[in-house]
Amino acid sequence: MKQQIPGPLVTIVLDGVGEIDRTEGNAVKLAHAPLYNHLRASSRFTTLLAHGKAVGLPSDADMGNSEVGHNALGSGQIYDQGAKLVNDAIESGAMFAGSVWRQLVDRVLRNDATLHFFGLLSDGNVHSHIDHLIAMLRRAASEGVTKARVHALLDGRDVGGTTAQIYLKQMEEVLAVLSEQGRDFRIASGGGRMTITMDRYEADWAMVERGWNHHVHGKGRTFPSALEALETLREETPGIIDQNLPGFVIADEQGPVGPMRDGDCVICFNFRGDRAIEMSRAFDEGDSFTYFDRGTKPDVLYAGMMQYDGDLPSPDHYLVGPPNITDTLTEFLVPEKVQMFAISETQKYGHVTYFWNGNRSGKVDERYETYMEIPSDRVSFDQRPWMKAAEITDALISALASGTYRYLRVNYANGDMVGHTGNLDAAITAMACLDIQLQRLLAAIKKANGVALITADHGNCDEMFELDKKTGQPKRETDGSIKPKTSHTLNRVPFIVYDPHGHVKGGLKDDPSFGIANIAATTVELLGFEAPKRWCPSLLV
Numbered sequence: 001m002k003q004q005i006p007g008p009l010v011t012i013v014l015d016g017v018g019e020i021d022r023t024e025g026n027a028v029k030l031a032h033a034p035l036y037n038h039l040r041a042s043s044r045f046t047t048l049l050a051h052g053k054a055v056g057l058p059s060d061a062d063m064g065n066s067e068v069g070h071n072a073l074g075s076g077q078i079y080d081q082g083a084k085l086v087n088d089a090i091e092s093g094a095m096f097a098g099s100v101w102r103q104l105v106d107r108v109l110r111n112d113a114t115l116h117f118f119g120l121l122s123d124g125n126v127h128s129h130i131d132h133l134i135a136m137l138r139r140a141a142s143e144g145v146t147k148a149r150v151h152a153l154l155d156g157r158d159v160g161g162t163t164a165q166i167y168l169k170q171m172e173e174v175l176a177v178l179s180e181q182g183r184d185f186r187i188a189s190g191g192g193r194m195t196i197t198m199d200r201y202e203a204d205w206a207m208v209e210r211g212w213n214h215h216v217h218g219k220g221r222t223f224p225s226a227l228e229a230l231e232t233l234r235e236e237t238p239g240i241i242d243q244n245l246p247g248f249v250i251a252d253e254q255g256p257v258g259p260m261r262d263g264d265c266v267i268c269f270n271f272r273g274d275r276a277i278e279m280s281r282a283f284d285e286g287d288s289f290t291y292f293d294r295g296t297k298p299d300v301l302y303a304g305m306m307q308y309d310g311d312l313p314s315p316d317h318y319l320v321g322p323p324n325i326t327d328t329l330t331e332f333l334v335p336e337k338v339q340m341f342a343i344s345e346t347q348k349y350g351h352v353t354y355f356w357n358g359n360r361s362g363k364v365d366e367r368y369e370t371y372m373e374i375p376s377d378r379v380s381f382d383q384r385p386w387m388k389a390a391e392i393t394d395a396l397i398s399a400l401a402s403g404t405y406r407y408l409r410v411n412y413a414n415g416d417m418v419g420h421t422g423n424l425d426a427a428i429t430a431m432a433c434l435d436i437q438l439q440r441l442l443a444a445i446k447k448a449n450g451v452a453l454i455t456a457d458h459g460n461c462d463e464m465f466e467l468d469k470k471t472g473q474p475k476r477e478t479d480g481s482i483k484p485k486t487s488h489t490l491n492r493v494p495f496i497v498y499d500p501h502g503h504v505k506g507g508l509k510d511d512p513s514f515g516i517a518n519i520a521a522t523t524v525e526l527l528g529f530e531a532p533k534r535w536c537p538s539l540l541v
């Protein structure tokens, strides 16, 4: 129902805060969070889908993630996303018929050179899928490529915390088969994804530099094989989860097996952009690149699985076209001259700006948009579970008090970033910290005569234990301790309308098929507009 609230409207995204009845291992329920619990008990509380097909992923077995979640939140629509687009391009053969694949393979054949692949080696399907890599390796072999190298980033964040051996073994088997008939396909380097290569939003370029030295120059601690590296590195730091493992280089009697050389080609097989952009820039940019010293940069042709940033644009070459997200919430509100404010800390800043605006890094219109980034700490977030929630709230309170903005949006990263560490105690603290900041923020919204919509982009800290699918009980390590869960969940997410002055008319529709893509239409209705027909319908009765 179209209605115009008199004060500001604020969308609060509690990143990684899902909804499930179970209390065990659920930081949302275990935390001292009196305000959040009070809001959940209100009549304008419901839950929404935030995973699988409801956010454009291939199947309902796919957990949601921040990219697809914020795309849905910010566009009010469901688009086929990277995972699905790449599957389709491989299945239909369009990827291999495309000009970029041809250029890469032809160059390798012409130069008698090596085809390198780097990316996240798992089936998490958030940044990548191992099946995509396997399909490309097989195809390259069938087209005559004789030398390929895989630079394998170990996951433990979108999949179980200590599962790297599963994917490494699978990869070694595939590579062994492909190496028959005179081919030479091998793993050349690797490391934990939170230690090397996969930084995002320029939070820590040193990670990318470490990755560059391992993958490109073959510089790092050497091991005879990736599985031996994994075993040794785990032994050296008991309890370490895969994402935090140090980098490694594979070497034989002649030295490192896969430094990149002039004439080689390189494919980043991640489809998701945020954590692939910095490395792409290191490969593509010329002397203007100043983030770290790349040493002698080999003359390689580099391609991404997808275009990771449509505005830079980056990379120069990519295998699959990105989803073309149009008619976003921001594009709708700009011509209506609605002043907007978007804020988060570094780790989620791109989520609430770039992903929110349909993967657009520039503003739609400077005159109506203010963005604010609070620099994140550079630590493992179980050491600082409060993160920058207080500083973000300070800035939001000032923005509300200025009276300038009619629509504000914020992402609080705590539930997700602390959830990814697998540390339940820290996640419980994160939720308690969030509750205190929500108390401050909602008081300011009330004072400004406003309304808030509180939601999440997907679950994470709502399930901090790995559960056995059959018994529903927590899985145990060999020493009897509970196996921590570091990845997102498949759970629904909250949707709460906070309306202290009773401005909002009507209740919430009760439709279990509604997801977070339904929030944009709700937003514009509360701002006094009719939502575009192509958006998912509003949640207001």
Ligand SMILES: O=C(O)[C@H](O)COP(=O)(O)O
Pocket: 064, 065, 066, 067, 126, 127, 157, 158, 275, 416, 420
């Ligand atoms: O990149 C990450 O940190 C995880 O793979 C996914 O987390 P996000 O989707 O919440 O960013």
Ligand SMILES: [Mn+2]
Pocket: 015, 016, 065, 066, 067, 069, 416, 457, 458
């Ligand atoms: Mn998220």
Ligand SMILES: [Mn+2]
Pocket: 016, 066, 416, 417, 420, 460, 488
């Ligand atoms: Mn996450």
